[in-house]
């Protein structure tokens with residue numbers, strides 16, 4: 041039986057809702073891709089559009105590491121045709137979500153760091169300098185803020201990293217990560233997500249975005265993606281927890297609200313989900329989103 045296609049896109053918990061036009065464009069890209077392909081094509085097309093947008097913390101707009109130079113990105117894809125792929129701490133690559141999709145064609149599900157980058161080059165993804173002017177400006181603001189807290193510490197040395205990261209992570213912020221969930225005309229589901237992580241963070245830090253069951257999950261009852269502070273999201277295996285409630289028959293919005301209620305007010309968190317009959321989003325912050333359904 042032919043189903044109604046659906047897509048929900050988010051631009052990150054805590055991101056300005058003025059960026060929602062980027063989500064609208066991404067959602068239309070997903071529907072167009074699903075007309076030609078399937079749910080995974082749709083979710084990936086949406087995320088590529090947002091990685092290329094430049095305003096989101098993914099692909100071109102990924103946040104800079106504390107050194108002001110290094111950018112490490114995470115991405116993942118999963119669908120109900122059995123495809124699962126992810127990358128973490130991937131550098132110098134324009135569209136990490138496309139590399140995650142390529143990983144799904146290997147015997148592995150997750151590649152990290154140097155191995156992920158070598159794989160990306162082998163798979164035909166050219167070296168690309170990420171960290172645009174918007175990311176550089178955000179980095180300068182962050183460094184100014186951190187220095188103001190500890191004016192006695194010179195420069196960005198190891199002590200600066202450790203003390204500032206520890207201090208700042210009393211209240212870390214998620215930001216502008218992107219994700220999409222889709223249902224195609226055959227009733228298959230898919231999820232895709234991509235992020236530059238949070239700032240400040242130590243080199244090698246991994247959040248929830250590339251971790252199955254935490255940042256993303258897709259199964260026969262639907263697909264779920266999370267955004268927000270990865271260190272908190274992983275503790276609840278958030279995407280799989282929500283998926284489990286939907287699979288048990290809980291109305292989608294009740295499942296999303298119940299999950300957001302896990303988190304104290306100061307932790308940024310957001311979710312998008314699609315099921316056989318519903319689709320929606322929920323966050324405890326502003327979160328740019330778009331939701332489209334089409335026959």
Ligand code: ASP
Pocket residue numbers: 052053213214215216217235236237238246247248249266267268269270271
């Ligand atoms: N969840 C992402 C991370 O922790 C950040 C975000 O969603 O804004 O890496």
